[in-house]
Amino acid sequence: MYQNWREEDLEAAMTSSSGYPRDSFGTDALWDTESFGRTPTSSSGTPYVSIPVQYPNNNGLLYQSQNAPWSAQTNDGIMDKDNYFNENLENVVEKERCNEMENANPVVYADDENTNLLEEKSLFPAYQSTSGSDNFWYSNPYKAWNDNPITLKPTEPMGNNMHQLETLIPKNIDTEELCEKLTREIHNYNICCQNFAKKVLNKHPRVLRRMLKDPKPWNELRTGRLNYIRIHNWLNLPLEKRLGILDMELMEWKTGTSETGNVDPLNASLPDYDNLDTNQLTELVAQEMNTHKISRGKFAKNRQPIKESQDANDEYNHQPLQTSTNIGSSDDLVIPDSLFDSSYCDTNDYQYENQLLHSSTIRMYNQQRNSDTENSNDQYNNQPHSSNDQPIDPYRQRSFQNGADFNVNSERRQSSHSVDSVFNKMARRRQTPPGRRSPSLDDVTYLDNSYRKGNDDESSQSTSSSSADFKAFKYYKGLLAAPRKIIDDAYRRSSGFHGTQSTSSSGSQASSSSSDSEAFAYYEGLLAAPLANDTALDTKILCDSILQEMKTRYISQSIFATRVANRSQGTLSELLRKPKPWDSLKSGRGTYVRFFNWYQLPENQRMEIVDKKINWPVPEKKEVAGRRATEAATGVPAKKKPRTEFHPVQRSALQTIFEENPKPSADVMAHIARNLKLDIGAVENFFQNTRKRTNDQEKCKRHPPNDYQEEN
DNA sequence: TAAGAGTCAATACC
DNA sequence: GGTATTGACTCTTA
Known part of the structure; x- marks a missing residue:
């Protein structure tokens, strides 16, 4: 739906008496370099500038685009000069004039290096204030982009x-x-x-x-x-x-x-499962083998059950943050x-x-x-x-x-004696009645805290790995050594989940059970755990790693967004693909911390969180206070404004204006809205969004190098 | 109060 | 069906 845009408007907008394609405001002035710097009230006799956009000076070097009318966006893309003249002008004089313009104004864009060059050549800064408070360059907050040249170092290869x-x-x-x-x-x-x-x-x-x-x-x-x-x-x-x-x-x-x-443990008796449903078990095992790409040969020939069991999961458990084609290998x-x-x-x-x-x-x-x-x-x-x-x-x-x-x-x-203790302990844990702590959320929380904050306790330092680490590791490894359903039930009982219904792998649960809720709360606690003070995340590496993991494990953005990020799919996509540096994040850090926490979890937990077959409770959405207030006041659900779909010409015009003035005043925006036949709110949103996204793009490029120069 | 930051979610795109 | 884009919106901050 193009807002208020009729064919005749489009036609009028694209044609002008002077031969130039009309700018989108129905005037020719945007293309006329001679009108730069003049206000709408100018009495010079030169073409009237209907949109009071001002330009830094007449050198025109920084912004070649507005001098070349053929560079205007068309429905088919950018029109080249020859086509422009052939199709629209056939005016030799104008063509000559445009050629002169082009020659006089070489293509130099407002990047850092070239800005310096320009400043040297022109003896005054390209964004120097000329006069008057209405010169937006005077207060252009975006000039900072030019003040701080950005040197981007090539990223270190991420395959290890x-x-x-x-x-x-x-x-x-x-x-x-x-x-x-x-x-x-x-x-x-x-x-x-x-x-x-x-x-x-x-x-x-x-x-x-x-x-x-x-x-x-x-x-x-x-x-x-x-x-x-x-x-x-x-x-x-x-x-x-x-x-x-x-x-x-x-x-x-x-x-x-x-x-x-x-x-x-594979040969150990499981008292709670004397009457195993072998058909179901076989199905579960087949499913699990398929999920984790465990070959039948490897599974069948397992002479060292524990070793094989672990090996089968090594690709998850020992994977590097950045994976190459050989995931988990150090080769x-x-x-x-x-x-x-x-x-x-x-x-x-x-x-x-x-x-x-x-x-x-x-x-x-x-x-x-x-x-x-x-x-x-x-x-x-x-x-x-x-x-x-x-x-x-x-x-x-x-x-x-x-x-x-x-x-x-x-x-x-x-x-091997400590192995006995491990499995004896685990066997006892399997028989531990609900409520007995083995291992509980506290264990894992402690584990988290332990590795996040470092362990200041001297006695613990002597071994570095805390007992919680060790216990948790043993526990998780134990989980990996048994079929999933058994694991899940044992896990839920031993860790205090009161529900008895397994939620995984069967895929038969249509609604979430109470044990799901508890499991959800458990995982939510892990994912939401804050980082220690004075630590920063390299969001770029983290996001690349997450993307790689999602790709390898076939985890969709939708499920990851809901389960891990607690954000919408679109937001997740942007967060992962365009991560901002840690230092420039504010409240948005929390989402990256969740990514990090998820990535740090053992594979079985990591995968359980994003398992489609498990019907986790849907987390509560953030309350929309404003709309809620409106709804409460009026009793009618507040309607969200329908999404405006800009016509390409409208968007092109808005983008052109934005390049000249990213922060127009309210009056200017109203003027633009009128001329483009757009809602003022849509214009405001456009500038707000475009400013933000341009800014984000710049931040995205400024990831601090994490590859300190090597010593040797 | 305006602008920035973060996000939702509709929709385009592949 | 999954992902990327982007207009609209809320909340925070200066």
Whole structure:
């Protein structure tokens, strides 16, 4: 519906007595450079300017477009000069005049570089005030665009794990404390320095050793902050993510045997499911395999159920923020393995590394964190930690594809006791009556807080990964090892959800149950959790990662918008594709925090939130106070104004005017509305929206570089 | 009070 | 059917 636009109006608007296509206000003046700077009351005799738009000066250099009438938008696009003259003028004199105009005014647009150039050449600023308060350039807020040249650095390729560690940008880091913390972590958990340097920093181990030995104060760092940021973010990630980045896994999950012999949850009895509906179960398993692209061969040949179960989900659980075609793999890292051959290190490096690492040793978990595993029978739980003991090692190098790393199997077997405790504990949890906390929202909240805020508690720092992390990780891994329906029911019972009806996968629920409501509240709590102070998100990387994840997992914008973002699909589209830098966001940060929180969740939770088959309760819409008030006052539902659809000519005219004056006065807008036969409100909206969107576009380009220059 | 920021939601587009 | 665009609207801020 074109508002008040008739064919005859269009015709009149497009034709003028002077031969130029008429501007959209029914005048010729817009095209007449000689009228620049004159007001409608000018008595100079030159063509009357019906729209009091003023121009900076007569050099016309900045805004070539208004000097070239053939550049006007037509229904078919932009008209070129020859066509213009052929179709409309056939006027040699005018053609000559226009050619002169063009030659005199080379195509130079108002970008930063060229503005400087222009200023030098013309000896006065292109947006210099001429005279009078009605010169909009005098107060043009958009001139700031020209005042602050923007140099955009090319974005770092995003195909590796590093970006997961660069999404959060802390304002300040105590580098000394950070390095101490990392040293403890490396030492206690026997992390391979080379591996860490490669996977977390993408650097030679020498760089890491230098940092750990002699950390530079944050404020003195100019080019090396990124390394500290990566370490900081890595330390604050949940254990699961840390493992994924290092391409390591909890040793317990790989162990095939144990002294107690009950480490296989797939073979463990499930008391609550003595009478399993095998048909339904088979259907569910098939569905799950299909959803997660688990091959039948892999599923059938599962001789190491836990390992396979985990592997099947590795692509989710260990995925980097930015994914390449090889999702979750670290093989796409920039530095080839050959560069990290130990022979590459000099002797001193090697010795120093040996002080930090005991790389060939797999140690047993006997630290205090195990005291909360509720297994008082675990003979290893409370053993003192001496240099000869083997502390628990949640970080164990995952087997490489080339088959290396298999010479430690015997040591793995020794380490299996904590596995027993894990599964014993889990088995007990499955039998825990509702209301028993295992693990509850508190656990996960604590987990969240733990990795968001960092752990200031010294005792916890010694191991970095909090007991909540560890428990949660074990729990989630346990969930991944069992069929979905069983998981869901067990999960809901154990975590305090009172409903008994599974909501997932069956797809048969037409309406949301009370357990859905509780689950929804649970997830809402996770998604809405605020970030710690002094942390910033790299919204660009985050959004790219989310988009990649959505594409990979076939998550539609609609479902993501409703479930995760709590926004409309259109808003989500714009937020993801045109993210504004963190610093320029105000109340809009919350939506990005939700993205981040979702991305940080374990895969099964992440996917459950966006599972179409689950009928989550629809979140309450934001109340529209104004309309509500109107409705209350009048008793009649307030009607939203029908959407105006501008005719191309109207839009073209509005855009042209906007380029000249993004912020016209109310009088000018009324004038424009009259001439374009538009509603004044529509014109106001146009300028408001266009200003905002132009501004947003500029902000979008100004993402601060997150790729601090590398040290080496 | 005007402008900015954030958003909804209709609709164009693919 | 999913995504992008954009006019209209509300709330916040200066």
